Amino acid sequence: MTRDTNSDEALLEWEASLETGMAQIDEQHRTLIAQIKVIADRSRANRVAETLDFMQNYVREHFATEERLHHETDYPEAEAHLDVHNAYFQTILNFKKEYDAAGGEKHLLMLLKLTNLLSVWWKVHITGMDRRFADYYRAVFPCRAE
Numbered sequence: 001m002t003r004d005t006n007s008d009e010a011l012l013e014w015e016a017s018l019e020t021g022m023a024q025i026d027e028q029h030r031t032l033i034a035q036i037k038v039i040a041d042r043s044r045a046n047r048v049a050e051t052l053d054f055m056q057n058y059v060r061e062h063f064a065t066e067e068r069l070h071h072e073t074d075y076p077e078a079e080a081h082l083d084v085h086n087a088y089f090q091t092i093l094n095f096k097k098e099y100d101a102a103g104g105e106k107h108l109l110m111l112l113k114l115t116n117l118l119s120v121w122w123k124v125h126i127t128g129m130d131r132r133f134a135d136y137y138r139a140v141f142p143c144r145a146e
């Protein structure tokens with residue numbers, strides 16, 4: 001198999017293991033993962049700043065959706081989940097600082113770093129905490145379609 005190992009080794013693609021079974025959440029996760037794929041394209045190196053904005057603004061909405069559901073269902077892990085959501089923004093801010101300090105000539109390297117960082121973060125969070133909440137939700141509301 002031939003493959004460009006520098007560009008897409010860590011790129012997160014949508015796969016069945018990422019599905020939580022909650023339609024709205026899955027839809028938002030798909031949107032997020034599609035955005036990672038956009039910047040993973042080297043020709044889009046100039047879109048790192050734009051992606052960082054998306055990864056803050058859209059993700060704020062996404063987290064709010066989950067946190068509302070946590071609250072509505074009296075989810076026992078809500079606080080720990082919230083801490084991880086909040087830590088995400090710090091991770092993005094730290095990357096932003098590094099990106100700004102790197103200067104234009106290193107933007108391609110930063111693009112690869114960001115692709116990797118986002119791929120790992122989302123995979124771990126979705127298959128861990130988000131999946132655990134989905135399991136809880138289904139146990140509490142077995143009749144709900146979502």
Ligand SMILES: [Fe+2]
Pocket residue numbers: 025029062066126130
């Ligand atoms: Fe999520």
Ligand SMILES: [Fe+2]
Pocket residue numbers: 066081085125129130
């Ligand atoms: Fe979450």
